[in-house]
Amino acid sequence: MDWAYETGISGDTQWNRGKAPENWWEAIERMHGHVGPWNVLGWRIGQAALHEFDTKWGRHELDIVCYVPMRTPFTCMADGLVISTGNCLGRLDIRLAEVMSMELANVAVCRRDGTGPVLIFRPHLEYLRHIQKPKAEELEGLSRQCSRMKDEELFRIERISPSGTSD
Numbered sequence: 001m002d003w004a005y006e007t008g009i010s011g012d013t014q015w016n017r018g019k020a021p022e023n024w025w026e027a028i029e030r031m032h033g034h035v036g037p038w039n040v041l042g043w044r045i046g047q048a049a050l051h052e053f054d055t056k057w058g059r060h061e062l063d064i065v066c067y068v069p070m071r072t073p074f075t076c077m078a079d080g081l082v083i084s085t086g087n088c089l090g091r092l093d094i095r096l097a098e099v100m101s102m103e104l105a106n107v108a109v110c111r112r113d114g115t116g117p118v119l120i121f122r123p124h125l126e127y128l129r130h131i132q133k134p135k136a137e138e139l140e141g142l143s144r145q146c147s148r149m150k151d152e153e154l155f156r157i158e159r160i161s162p163s164g165t166s167d
Contacts, residue, residue, distance in 0.1 A: 020057035042080025095146030
């Protein structure tokens, strides 16, 4: 039994003492080995999720499922989500789930306590195609481009109300 998960331990508690990275770019590079557009996209979605749910890094108030094809570069998005939210695989508040094609890629986020909507972050297919097969020499440029784009240019947010209807 995951005691913290089962008991709903989240927020500012003794269990949640981590600190958000001062430099998210370096944190991604340190964790992932390089910075690429897929992990920057994950970082951007994670930042948007924290904003949408009015929570902070490392409070573990969100449950995140990253739906992607189970191969790189798609799975790289999960490392950006980890760096941007403070959620982690070991606490089971971020998980990977397989979809069969890039067209189905999305990130679903809800509050761990079950209150509020489910938000589905759907990356724009045109953008995913643009970053699907980057060459090594393109990684930094594509990553910096992603970091400067508007959220609306990268993804759309679909809200599913607690009753199961889209808003």
